[in-house]
Amino acid sequence: MKKLLVTLGIVLSYILLVGFFFTNKMMFIKKKTEKEILDQETFDGHYNHEEYEALEKKNVIIPSPHGYDIKGSLIAPYDNGRYMIFCHGVTVSRFNSIKYMNLFLKRGWNVLIYDHRRHGESGGKTTSFGHYEKFDLQAVVNWVRAEYGNDIKLGIHGESMGAVTTLLYAGMIEDGADFYIADCPFDDFEKQLVYRLKVEFRLPGSLVMPIAKTFLKLRDRYSINDVSPIAVVDRIEHPVLFIHSEKDDYIPYESSRLLYEKKMGAKKIFIAEKGTHAMSYTENREEYQKIINEFLEEIGI
Template sequence: MFTIVVISISLYGFYRITQTKKQLADRCFQIVENRGLYSRQEFSLLPKEEVTIKSKDGHQLHGYYIDAFPEQQDVVMIVHGYTVAYPWSMQFASVFLKKRFNLLVIDQRAHGESEGRYTTYGVQEKYDIERWVEWLRTRKGRNVRIGFHGQSLGGGTVLEYSRLSDEIMFMIIDCSYADFSELVKYQIRRLYRVPLFPVYYLIQCWVYLFARFKLSEVKPITASASSKFPILFIHGSHDWFIPPSMSKQLYDAKKVGKKELVFIEGAGHGNSLPHNRKRYEQVVKNFLNEISLEMNQSNKGDPIKIKQGL
């Protein structure tokens, strides 16, 4: 009986990690509209094109490119978290559009209208981001400059992508995990209150057997440690799902280049902007202003400048 219970718990954990039911676009729009964060009408008024590309392993990936400022070469790719879809990312659009960035919002694999069965927390997703970057370079030209905003899973994904490229203008990492295996252990102990042994080790087995990746492979903290581009880390102080200490670990690991860590007091997981929109957007605006100044100073003599007025 004990064996059956343990196996059942571990299989449930595997399902929760890799295959929890995802929200489609209509449901995500409904959520952000009900919370007063963004509306379908606002989205309908934006100049945009629907885009589909193929992943490295043959899945169709879906997104929208918002070319609000065709003359501008700067694009922010907004990458959502687990179980949601591209409309969730639009709550962050305003601060970037005000700064005259074009936007690419995507459905991650196994989310929204993108294909795929399992979420791998950056193991496969980083190659999806690489394909999106290739598409942007084709669409906007080789001089395009790309920044990233990633929330939760999206934050881990874009940090993992940074292992593949150093052509990154900046990243804004909102409530991401530092080490996925440690996050799973934390959630087993603190959230589900079941013994780490043997549940964690069985989950590891199921993940590798079915989703074909190892929990220990996912270490955004290693990517942060080797990064040289500017990173703003944001985390809600009352996040029970991914502890704020993980953003502190990511921040501490980064040794080179501009970095900033901001805790939004009282905010839960993925709730920093809704909890205090004014604070969140001001922090992002200040960060963008600072890196704009730094890039303008370092690029003197370079004919390609980051936009003025940022």
Template sequence: MIWIILVVILLLFLAFLGFSAFVAYKMTKPERFVGDWTPKDLGFDYENVEFTTEEGLKLRGWWIEGGSDKTVLPLHGYTRSRWDDVYMKQTTEFLLNEGYNVLAFDFRGHGESEGKYTTVGEKELLDVKAAVKWLMENHPEKARRVALVGFSMGAVVTIRSLAEIEGVCCGVADSPPIYLDRTGARGLRYFASLPEGLYNFVKPFTKLFSGAKELNMVEYADRVRKPLLLIAGEKDPLVKVEEVREFYERNRSVNGNVELWVTDAPHVRTLKLHPEEWKRKVGEFLGRFL
């Protein structure tokens, strides 16, 4: 009898591990989002571009000239792409209307770019490095000043880029996850109605699938010295305002050009809910530092 009980327990344990692995696989390989609008719909000519990361992944995007020697890269969030119409489309249009050149592309594992898995901000730094390198090699006269405007995962990469990519001069980080494990656990509950505690079992499998290394975003609060605008929403179910504020307070001790704007919006929804104020804040920030 005891052997039957042990076998049942073992089977249940294996089923639980299998379910955890399945959840991890779905998290690291999100469904690709490809839309049907282009910058032409916004009234701007554009060029389809392709560039390669140092590991050999081909990333695809749009190059849109705005008649300036300054370029901005809008960076999309997890599961989205340059076609996102919650914030990417509006941001691209805003930046072009401000007169900046725009290089919008899909991170690895998203949109039309190569890559089987996402690392939610870790290896995506290499994607931005490849984009900046392409810009400097193909349009050096347009790359004298380069800024980033990132959302969620893109905000994580924005913060990291300010510390690690010399060619980037300033950045806007909208809804940046500071404690990635906490955001990941909240995401299980918010998107899949699963218990947050399951993340402890899912996480090892996500690292196994994606090959991602552990990211400690708090340490970047000690490393970023370039102008940074942080945007956090009080109704964000994934990233708590207190976490972003903690980063801000710590970064402020070493960075005189860091700003924090707290709104009443959910995750990456400040632009949608308060478009004019978002454009004014971001426009003024870029006007000062780009």
């Protein structure tokens, strides 16, 4: 009896340790400070403080359907009905989207950059890697259309978690933008977590995922299985440009290959030769801009 109790105690301790440790790492992933983000973007040549401050910006506050405020910045110098929304990756903020924002400002697009839940100035207690974030993106899209009309041309660009958010949103029934650019998304959250468990902790997914999935469902009220762009990408009616770096060692570029292959209709893919995760533009600037130009021309925008 004593051995049984000891064994049960060990098993219970393992379940609690694994459940709380790994769901904490997901829900409360450590974020970079604003200074860290801006220092990196400045070092990479993407951010110029004087130029950014000189832009005429409108502070935007959009209510999330989950009860907090989504905060962002709108730069709209053009009266041409063209708008881009940018979704940043995990741990950073809207400032990480400035490099992509500048690409489209130069091409005559009005732009909106915003902070995901629990990032930057936006509210929200947890990070869900695209699940709750897709509903926030829906609120942002609805706000832009309510402000500027349903006849505008609207595109969405997402990087990493922002790309996953973009695809999950696009896979919803409304598919509310005219085109999407997904830079380095994973194709399935559980698959990505199993991969990171092996790389970072040298643990097989079978020892962790059943426990982590149950704890996440109880703690953050969503299923890991719901965060799966590959499950919805064939529902996306509008064109998608997939971008990934061949040397990405955080989210393997095969994820974008799989998503591209399953996407129906208009699509394009660019696998950059240089750059690690989320560095396709930084390390391949001319090629990145060229592929965007080609994509927009091919889809008639």
